[in-house]
Amino acid sequence: MNNIRNFSIIAHIDHGKSTLADRLIQHCNIISDREFQDQILDSLDIERERGITIKSNAVLLPYKARDGKIYNLNLIDTPGHVDFTYEVSRSLKSCEGALLLVDASQGVEAQTLANLYLALEQNLEIIIVINKIDLPSADIESAKKQIEHDLGFPKEDVILASGKEGIGIEDIFEAIVKRVPPPSGKPENILKALIFDSHYDEFRGVVLHIRIFEGEIKAGDPILLMYSNSAYIVEEVGYFKLKMEKKNKLVAGEVGYLIAGIKNITDIQIGDTVTSSKTPAPEPLPGFKEVKPVVYSSLYPVAADDYISLTDALGKLKLNDASLIYSKDFSSALGFGFRCGFLGLLHLEVVQERLEREFDMSLILTAPSVQYKIKLKNGTTIMVDNPVNYPDPLLIESAEEPYIKATIILPKEYLGPIMNLCIEKRGVQTDLKFLDERRVEIIYELPLAEIIYDFYDKLKSLSRGYASFDYEIMDFKATELVKLDILVSGKPVDALSMLVYKDNARHRAKKVCEKLREFIPRQQFQIPIQGAVGGQIISRETISAYRKDVTAKCYGGDISRKRKLLEKQKEGKKRMKMIGNVEIPQTAFLAVLKSDEN
Amino acid sequence: MSSINHLYIHYPFCSSKCNYCGFYSIENHELSNKYLLALENELKYYFNMYKNFEIETIYIGGGNPSLNPENLKEINKIINLFFTLNSIKEYTVECNPLNVTKNFIEILKEISCNRVSLGIQSFTEKTLKYANRLGQTNETVFNALSLLNKEKISISIDLINGLPYADFDKEFYYLEKLLGEFENVNHISLYDLSIDKGSKFYDYKNLKMLSESKKDKYEKQFRKIIDKFGFKRYEVSNYCKKNKMSLHNLGYWKYNNYLGLGPSAHSTIDNLRMENKPELDKYILGIDFTDKYVLNKKQQIEEYLLMGLRLTEGINLNNFFNRFNLDFFTVFKMSLEKNIRLKNLVIKNNYLHTTNRGINFLNSILVDLFDDLDSLVEYGY
Secondary structure, X not given: OOOEEEEEXXXXXXXXXXXXXXXXXXXXXXXXXXXXXXXXXXXXXXXXXXXXXXXXXXXXXXXXXXXXXXXXXXXXXXXXXXXHHHHHHHHHHOOOEEEEEEEOXXXXXXXXXXXXXXHHHOOOEEEEEEEOOOOOOXXXXXXXXXXHHHHOOOHHHOEEOEOOOOEOHHHHHHHHHHHOOOOOOOOOOOOEEEEEEEEEEOOOXXXXXXXXXXXXXXXXXXXXXXXXXXXXXXXXXXXXXXXXEEEOEEEOOOEEEEEOOOOOHHHOOOOOEEEEOOOOOOOOOXXXXXXXXXXXXXXXXXXXXXXXXXXXXXHHXXXXXXXXXXXXXXXXXXXXXXXXXXOOHHHHHHHHHHHHHHOOOOEEEOOOEOOEEEEEOXXXXXXXXXXXXXXXXXXXXXXXXXXXXXXXXXXXXXXHHHHHHXXXXXXXXXXXXXXXXXXXXXXXXXXXXXXXHHHHHHHHHHOOOOOEEEEEEEEEEXXXXXXXXXXXOOEEOHHHOEEEEHXXXXXXXXXXXXXXHHHOOOOOOOEEEEEEEOOEEEEEEEEOOOOOOOOOOOOHHHHHHHHHHHHHHHHHHOOEEEEOOEEEEHHHHHHOOOOOOO | OOOEEEEEEEEOEOOOOOOOOOOOOEOOOOOHHHHHHHHHHHHHHXXXXXXXXXXXXXXXXXXXXXXXXXXXXXXXXXXXXXXXXXXXXXXXXXXXXXXXXXXXXXXXXXXXXOEEEEEXXXXXXXXXXXXXXXXXXXXXXXHHHHHHHHOOXXXXXXXXXXXXXXXXXXXXXXXXXXXXXXXXXXEEEEEEOOOOOOXXXXXXXXXXXXXXXXXXHHHHHXXXXXXXXXXXXXXXXXXXXXXXXXXXXXXXXXXXXXEEXXXXXEEEEOOEEEEEOOOHHHHHHOOOOEEEEEOOXXXXXXXXXXXXXXXXXXXXXXXXXXXXOOXXXXXXXXXXXXXXXXXXXXXXXXXXXXXXXXXXXXXXXXXXXXXXXXXXXXXXX
């Protein structure tokens, strides 16, 4: 066990985590250069494109240290986005140490801090690495100062590196070997292993990613997943060496995989404890939380025929992404679909993109909503995330909405506009401090509903990308809600309804109506588009009818061209939804989700 | 195999191309002799291949077939090599008013042309100039009309609604005047300006389009005037006096066989489509100048509908059944119900036709009909 080191890399988005991880892997010669595909750990297309790690991953790196010994280093990659904070915390819990990356030109940012706090909560040994020192804009001295001042770490211990150029790689390895403590725990104790991730393998079924804290595990062992209270027999265990490598057993301190014929992904909860079902541990490992979605949206296939395919696709996706929850939904406008819960807006976008790319689905989404707590006059309290289920306003006593605590770090010259933005988004400032002469940290309590609308885009544009942002979910607070209905040709379109803060209703209604006017093509009839609250029209746009759509000339030569043109129009129509006599294109539904006011 | 009754010949030469024109034309006439040789070869080829010619209508279009009277005579000679023209009911030549002289009329009579399609497009000078329609004035137009009218040649005129800078006062003053003066103007084609690929307007960045409401106004006023002279709309863009429909174009709209010769001309002979490429060089060489393919039944039905419903009389449902062996009501149940409810289509005396409203939305109607046809194919038809 003395030759094992378990560590993670944590960083703000874009500080070079994946590139550095690749370099570490390459250094250990477990993969040939020919096979080397940049950013191996980010195995989803979307991850590679966006440069964000969404799923965690693990890999065992055999490293021959300067002391001549060979160490088994388990690198556990962590998701790099605030939506997945809980998953990050479970990955970190599986480690004894963490590399904290700081970009040499960007310095310490909001998620650098947030990640550091998470790592400190787990009592990890922190190794600070200033990355991207090869960049012309690198300002190592300033980064060091920030590390000393903001993070409270001595600048002498900092390692300088460049993942891109391969600088400092060995220093990093040596620091891991020397500074990160080997895992504790005894193979003879009762089995306790932490599930920090899982994935679905087409041939093997569910694969659990585990860290053994106590005891050992091998094929044939009867096991119990303590929170989900489900029992299985182990089929296979092994190490992650980019590919899975079968082993006889895994023992305390090790990281690896576990296959146990698990068919039902809902049995798997990240953070659950694996123990022996014969002699179960008295207590599970601490820190388990049930992951709860915070953002909800309905998904509908553009073509009604695709509902079965969507059902199938969601099922498959769920196998890879246990945090996705969904249930059947029906809209009179869009037909059958699914109400889905997500960990955040990014999670929603990732799911949408994966459904579209990997499963070739064409989808319509409804406006993302938070979950509201609504107290009725009869004394009961209900949770509502879907405008369709919003009760008659006459029955409502009061309503509450979820708030977040947002931490924003920004250069001081943007303080004014960002504070205005927070106020506009109903934020309440709870803290403001200068981190140094240039940078400010502000903390606001903000309604989550405002964040999932357009807060992030505005924050980025108002600060020209310099503000960094992190948040955690707080409690519910009182709010005044209304249900905004959108009527197309006098018919309410349920899929376009949304729950909004009362004072925002008029503004939102105007935006939605304008978007629809822009994206619904002219048709044979004039189309009024209205926003209404409780039967009262609060905004209106009109799409005038077109005069004609018939081709003027059509003679011998035109026939095939004309036929092809009409066939193309017909294909376009398949991406339309009929609301009464009005054809609404998918793009119109998606456009109302975007705010782009700038 | 049904007979081939319609012959189209594309004459690709033109002195200058108007900016709205998307048809295939070239301004260099040097190759006209070689074109004529190739034309003769092409006709010979089809004449040898098909034995079922019963030509009833001839249409020479372009380009500008009135540009060079000698070439026109030559084309007529080529036609005469293969067909006797006794049975021809309609022989149309497209003309530019500038070319219609006394001498030219003699040639038209010589070749027994009995119908002229005269391109006028607009009566507003500024519009004609913007459209690069050179040399045409209202004087040249009226001279041409007067010469043609005197010789009892049937006259069809072409107008465009939507050309930039059109002065409606002028447009309708002259339209009314010519209809009053020349009784042999018995056919009018009124097209909405379309910006076709291949036209110069297509590449304009800041084309001055006429607003939809102005075009609407034009159309209403146009109708009012032609009504007075007994014209009726019989197709999306075509109006005529009683019994003066274009027999040649009716052939297209009723989806009959037709043979088209010359670069860019198309032919339909039963289930075969021949599409000549818009490339004179290839046409002259006689190599790789045509694409030929078989139309499947679905495509034929689509084309039958898209052509037939352009006529105000619509399509005869018995003919549809005889031709495709399909019951119209079964196949098109959904789209019929919808478009009858929307008052776009009506069925009367076994004809399906568009309403005054529906004829303007024919593309939408066709897309609906095609949709039904798709489901039919999906279910194994």
